[in-house]
Amino acid sequence: xxxxxxxxxxxxxxxxxxxxxxxxxxxxxxxxxxxxxxxxxxxxxxxxxxxxxxxxxxxxxxxxxxxxxxxxxxxxxxxxxxxxxxxxxxxxxxxxxxxxxxxxxxxxxxxxxxxxxxxxxxxxxxxxxxxxxxxxxxxxxxxxxxxxxxxxxxxxxxxxxxxxxxxxxxxxxxxxxxxxxxxxxxxxxxxxxxxxxxxxxxxxxxxxxxxxxxxxxxxxxxxxxxxxxxxxxxxxxxxxxxx
Amino acid sequence: xxxxxxxxxxxxxxxxxxxxxxxxxxxxxxxxxxxxxxxxxxxxxxxxxxxxxxxxxxxxxxxxxxxxxxxxxxxxxxxxxxxxxxxxxxxxxxxxxxxxxxxxxxxxxxxxxxxxxxxxxxxxxxxxxxxxxxxxxxxxxxxxxxxxxxxxxxxxxxxxxxxxxxxxxxxxxxxxxxxxxxxxxxxxxxxxxxxxxxxxxxxxxxxxxxxxxxxxxxxxxxxxxxxxxxxxxxxxxxxxxxxxxxxxxxxxxxxxxxxxxxxxxxxxxxxxxxxxxxxxxxxxxxxxxxxxxxxxxxxxxxxxxxxxxxxxxxxxxxxxxxxxxxxxxxxxxxxxxxxxxxxxxxxxxxxxxxxxxxxxxxxxxxxxxxxxxxxxxxxxxxxxxxxxxxxxxxxxxxxxxxxxxxxxxxxxxxxxxxxxxxxxxxxxxxxxxxxxxxxxxxxxxxxxxxxxxxxxxxxxxxxxxxxxxxxxxxxxxxxxxxxxxxxxxxxxxxxxxxxxxxxxxxxxxxxx
Numbered sequence: 001x002x003x004x005x006x007x008x009x010x011x012x013x014x015x016x017x018x019x020x021x022x023x024x025x026x027x028x029x030x031x032x033x034x035x036x037x038x039x040x041x042x043x044x045x046x047x048x049x050x051x052x053x054x055x056x057x058x059x060x061x062x063x064x065x066x067x068x069x070x071x072x073x074x075x076x077x078x079x080x081x082x083x084x085x086x087x088x089x090x091x092x093x094x095x096x097x098x099x100x101x102x103x104x105x106x107x108x109x110x111x112x113x114x115x116x117x118x119x120x121x122x123x124x125x126x127x128x129x130x131x132x133x134x135x136x137x138x139x140x141x142x143x144x145x146x147x148x149x150x151x152x153x154x155x156x157x158x159x160x161x162x163x164x165x166x167x168x169x170x171x172x173x174x175x176x177x178x179x180x181x182x183x184x185x186x187x188x189x190x191x192x193x194x195x196x197x198x199x200x201x202x203x204x205x206x207x208x209x210x211x212x213x214x215x216x217x218x219x220x221x222x223x224x225x226x227x228x229x230x231x232x233x234x235x236x237x238x239x240x241x242x243x
Numbered sequence: 244x245x246x247x248x249x250x251x252x253x254x255x256x257x258x259x260x261x262x263x264x265x266x267x268x269x270x271x272x273x274x275x276x277x278x279x280x281x282x283x284x285x286x287x288x289x290x291x292x293x294x295x296x297x298x299x300x301x302x303x304x305x306x307x308x309x310x311x312x313x314x315x316x317x318x319x320x321x322x323x324x325x326x327x328x329x330x331x332x333x334x335x336x337x338x339x340x341x342x343x344x345x346x347x348x349x350x351x352x353x354x355x356x357x358x359x360x361x362x363x364x365x366x367x368x369x370x371x372x373x374x375x376x377x378x379x380x381x382x383x384x385x386x387x388x389x390x391x392x393x394x395x396x397x398x399x400x401x402x403x404x405x406x407x408x409x410x411x412x413x414x415x416x417x418x419x420x421x422x423x424x425x426x427x428x429x430x431x432x433x434x435x436x437x438x439x440x441x442x443x444x445x446x447x448x449x450x451x452x453x454x455x456x457x458x459x460x461x462x463x464x465x466x467x468x469x470x471x472x473x474x475x476x477x478x479x480x481x482x483x484x485x486x487x488x489x490x491x492x493x494x495x496x497x498x499x500x501x502x503x504x505x506x507x508x509x510x511x512x513x514x515x516x517x518x519x520x521x522x523x524x525x526x527x528x529x530x531x532x533x534x535x536x537x538x539x540x541x542x543x544x545x546x547x548x549x550x551x552x553x554x555x556x557x558x559x560x561x562x563x564x565x566x567x568x569x570x571x572x573x574x575x576x577x578x579x580x581x582x583x584x585x586x587x588x589x590x591x592x593x594x595x596x597x598x599x600x601x602x603x604x605x606x607x608x609x610x611x612x613x614x615x616x617x618x619x620x621x622x623x624x625x626x627x628x629x630x631x632x633x634x635x636x637x638x639x640x641x642x643x644x645x646x647x648x649x650x651x652x653x654x655x656x657x658x659x660x661x662x663x664x665x666x667x668x669x670x671x672x673x674x675x676x677x678x679x680x681x682x683x684x685x686x687x688x689x690x691x692x693x694x695x696x697x698x699x700x701x702x703x704x705x706x707x708x709x710x711x712x713x714x715x716x717x718x719x720x721x722x723x724x725x726x727x728x729x730x731x732x733x734x735x736x737x738x739x740x741x742x743x744x745x746x747x748x749x750x751x752x753x754x755x
Binding site for chain 1: 283284383386392393535653660
């Protein structure tokens with residue numbers, strides 16, 4: 001059992017930047033305890049290292065079992081899932097573990113952010129399914145693409161995404177690629193590709209590949225982006241040539 | 244606030260797990276406007292996180308009749324026989340639709356689905372898409388619902404907690420009151436039909452340290468509003484639980500079907516084919532390793548019993564004759580339907596691991612159709628009722644919450660401590676020889692009346708959310724213990740419970 005210090009960024013509400021502050025808490029950590037464990041512990045006894053009783057730190061967590069994407073945050077400046085980050089392994093050489101909310105989604109309170117901007121981007125990329133079922137024979141090879149939980153790690157890590165940028169982001173692009181693979185008709189594939197040829201689409205990718213590094217599900221995001229690049233280029237060329 | 248034109252007369256679906264998604268999808272596909280409310284999104288649902296597969300009579304040696312026989316044998320007198328028969332009948336078509344929607348089911352070399360024989364089945368009947376069958380299905384449903392959202396038929400509000408049902412004097416449900424967790428705003432929504440797809444109440448049985456699966460708060464709300472409960476004390480336990488990081492997790496039961504054995508509290512997978520193991524549960528086993536440092540592929544690992552699903556819940560009707568579509572999944576309250584883990588139609592005494600996913604999809608679709616039929620046949624709409632009804636309902640909830648908001652202090656019991664105390668009280672009463680309901684929960688109820696949120700900021704306030712849940716769940720917890728006590732003395736058969744404000748839960752007759 002070891003004492004671990006956490007320094008947590010707090011803010012009381014979306015329109016209250018004057019309340020932005022850091023508070024420090026100490027928890028006693030067992031080997032299997034994660035950052036999520038610590039946040040639950042602090043929730044039950046929200047007393048800072050200065051002995052001040054404060055309101056509990058607001059955070060998102062759902063399955064607590066490394067699979068739902070709810071608890072993504074910034075840990076020591078890097079995007080991580082709180083439930084997969086083990087306290088004893090995350091301690092820096094000096095100082096506390098620092099927790100901050102995701103920086104590109106609207107803040108609700110403390111570590112909680114609002115995710116509707118991601119949904120709008122999915123709509124923009126036409127990452128939805130309508131119409132009759134497809135009929136493709138076996139899709140087991142697509143399983144690796146079909147795992148995204150919307151955790152927003154790639155959105156955070158990507159240098160091209162942001163609240164002021166229309167870029168749909170790596171996850172939306174991957175969904176578009178998956179759905180094009182499953183698409184029943186050429187019309188459907190092409191309308192999706194055309195959506196990705198509009199502002200905020202595929203050309204906004206800067207090929208930094210930070211998305212692949214942070215995806216907790218190991219989805220081949222960059223491979224999806226490359227495939228879509230090739231598909232959109234082909235479509236552009238054939239429309240240029242009047243086909 | 245929901246921007247709803249009264250002539251649309253939407254239905255409300257609460258819960259975005261697989262059953263809620265299936266219900267909403269059936270409604271949208273029938274052109275019925277839907278307001279979908281959920282505490283959290285589908286990616287965070289319990290149903291999407293499970294590692295189980297889906298049962299369907301696809302094998303050459305199988306048939307819907309044989310599937311029905313197995314389901315009835317497992318049910319041992321519990322659950323609804325005609326619902327089970329309809330489920331077995333409908334499962335192959337359901338599977339086919341999923342397959343054609345690109346769910347990556349494992350298939351044999353010939354291309355036919357790879358099926359496994361699980362406990363509760365007399366033949367190989369369970370299909371899996373690796374370890375993430377439910378996640379793949381949930382994602383595809385979400386992708387279909389996104390299209391309807393874009394088209395304006397579905398209005399989706401995530402991060403809303405159900406607070407109450409709005410009822411007419413004849414108890415028919417005409418709307419809901421829900422709280423937006425990010426702002427604290429309380430909203431009353433009219434609805435021409437409501438479906439609760441809010442999950443079971445496994446959390447009541449999980450005596451673990453931190454945040455359990457759903458406590459069943461929405462079931463508690465419905466119970467308090469007059470809906471009957473069926474066998475709320477029944478729960479399915481998996482032998483494959485393990486502790487890590489303050490939580491109790493469960494490995495997929497498929498590991499047992501693949502040949503894993505549990506003896507003296509140890510699960511031994513070492514003799515199994517590694518490739519098959521990886522395909523079946525790579526993510527669950529690597530999570531286990533990340534948390535415990537143990538390699539389940541090469542050494543036996545410690546496991547404990549863990550409750551994974553409730554088998555009872557809201558009583559719902561089913562239509563054997565096929566002539567009254569509005570009957571399916573209707574609770575004992577007119578206008579209120581329930582699907583998935585929240586309802587008690589499909590789960591009997593024992594459970595084949597592949598049944599719940601099939602039941603969520605099949606039941607959700609039936610509930611959606613029923614809700615549409617109910618709305619179609621309505622003589623007077625919720626949207627014609629005076630606004631005072633909804634304003635009053637909203638104001639009652641708002642005032643209740645206002646009274647609970649307070650700063651963090653040592654004086655009042657913490658909602659989170661009380662949640663744990665509730666689970667411990669239920670666990671204790673369930674295992675004791677002489678269950679004494681009043682003792683166990685009476686003390687808790689007193690502490691609950693003293694409790695406050697421990698956080699005066701209405702925004703993203705987990706204390707208020709938990710406190711509200713506890714108030715909603717208490718009558719359900721009482722019913723669980725009453726059912727358990729009844730079962731201890733009267734034996735293993737189905738019971739229905741209703742709630743009286745003064746005397747608490749009591750044994751009730753089936754609705755006419």
